[in-house]
Amino acid sequence: RLPCSNWMATGKLPEAETAYRRALKLSPRNTDTLVALGLVVGSSQRFDEAGRFFDRALAIRPGLLDARLGKVRLAIWQGDAPRARALVDDVLASAPDNVEALSLDARIALLEADYKRAGQSLQRALALDPRNAEALVGLGDVRRAEGDDEAARQAYGQALAIEPGSADIEQRLAVPPPRKWRLDLGNEVSDLTDGLGDWTDSSAGLSYRLSPQTTISGRTRLATRFGNTDVQIEGRVDQAFSPAFSAYALAAATPDADFLARYSLGAGASWQVVAPAKAFGPVSLNIDARYDDFADTGVTTVSPWVQG
Incomplete structure (x- = not known):
């Protein structure tokens, strides 16, 4: 040496x-x-x-x-x-x-x-x-x-x-040992006027890191609109195929839905096109796609975006 x-x-x-x-x-x-x-x-x-x-x-x-x-x-x-x-x-x-x-x-x-x-x-x-x-x-x-x-x-x-x-x-x-489990909690309240009831949206998510490349997670969402309450259950898998490319897929269902989608399917990917440098961070190209099936219609959303 x-x-x-x-x-x-x-x-x-x-x-x-x-x-x-x-x-x-x-x-x-x-x-x-x-x-x-x-x-x-x-x-x-x-x-x-x-x-x-x-x-x-x-x-x-x-x-x-x-x-x-x-x-x-x-x-x-x-x-x-x-x-x-x-x-x-x-x-x-x-x-x-x-x-x-x-x-x-x-x-x-x-x-x-x-x-x-x-x-x-x-x-x-x-x-x-x-x-x-x-x-x-x-x-x-x-x-x-x-x-x-x-x-x-x-x-x-x-x-x-x-x-x-x-x-x-x-x-x-x-470096501390990696945590395999993660719990995420969230809550939102919208205070409406004219005597309308508050809108609330709460969620609890639990994820488990199977490996450095693979994470599985589940989330329960409790939402209230105008006195109606929906409970949505979602499952998701995140996979890193390389240090520069990762993707995810999800599925969600709402039993007896009043206003949330009866079921949803989604997927997305992220591709790091510029590596981190001393002067600036990485630049990634991302895309998210989702289909939501409501009682009266279906909605497809495709969202490309850049993160840098």
């Missing part, structure tokens, strides 16, 4: 940058220093500058593995999974047993929500180097993404034993 890894593990990026810039002045063509600086400034989200350091190293030593791996990391930091995939595949074609490349391959597979490939790459990396902290952290991330928080914490703990004081690992261990 490059010597900058210890600085990065403990979060001492300013100290690392100062030390490596001083070293670069003494030896401007030292490729190890150039790669280390690229990693340090890249960790500080100065991506263009990091790329220039890696390119300088490659100009001095074409094909330098550490610089090529640095460019893979840079693509991952920038959220450019397709570019990262192409770069790491090129590295693995010539160095299939490189532990760092295998760990990065797993990191990219996580971005692609390919947990099987991520796990396989990390198991290969750990078979080659059982005390590789980065691979253990990656394995913890895979287990957490799969919903096995206990196994994730075990992997993080093993990594922390190898790299005591690592701020990155400690942050992962500090």
Whole structure:
């Protein structure tokens, strides 16, 4: 591993940058220093500058593995999974047993929500180097993404034993276990004039997280209009197919409906087209579609919208 890894593990990026810039002045063509600086400034989200350091190293030593791996990391930091995939595949074609490349391959597979490939790459990396902290952290991330928080914490703990004081690992261990159950309660009252009775709308919803990708939920709605009361029961399934794409489907029914829909069917999807950046958040394209069957008519609603 490059010597900058210890600085990065403990979060001492300013100290690392100062030390490596001083070293670069003494030896401007030292490729190890150039790669280390690229990693340090890249960790500080100065991506263009990091790329220039890696390119300088490659100009001095074409094909330098550490610089090529640095460019893979840079693509991952920038959220450019397709570019990262192409770069790491090129590295693995010539160095299939490189532990760092295998760990990065797993990191990219996580971005692609390919947990099987991520796990396989990390198991290969750990078979080659059982005390590789980065691979253990990656394995913890895979287990957490799969919903096995206990196994994730075990992997993080093993990594922390190898790299005591690592701020990155400690942050992962500090994340509380995910809550599987969620209860939502709501109530609205409309105070009408001219002696008309109040309109009320109350709801109670309970959801259960089957996995990091799948949530099922049920909701009961109690609504009152002009002295009439309807009770509606709804079921819903939310599914994340990838980090960028998710969808849901729902069905609802109102027995002996007076004013609510006798039954409703709905579905929707969300596609993140722009990943989060330092200056602004993600941009998503969304669509909701719903059919409501009332006693005297049916209503179809399709609502496309943008969230950013």
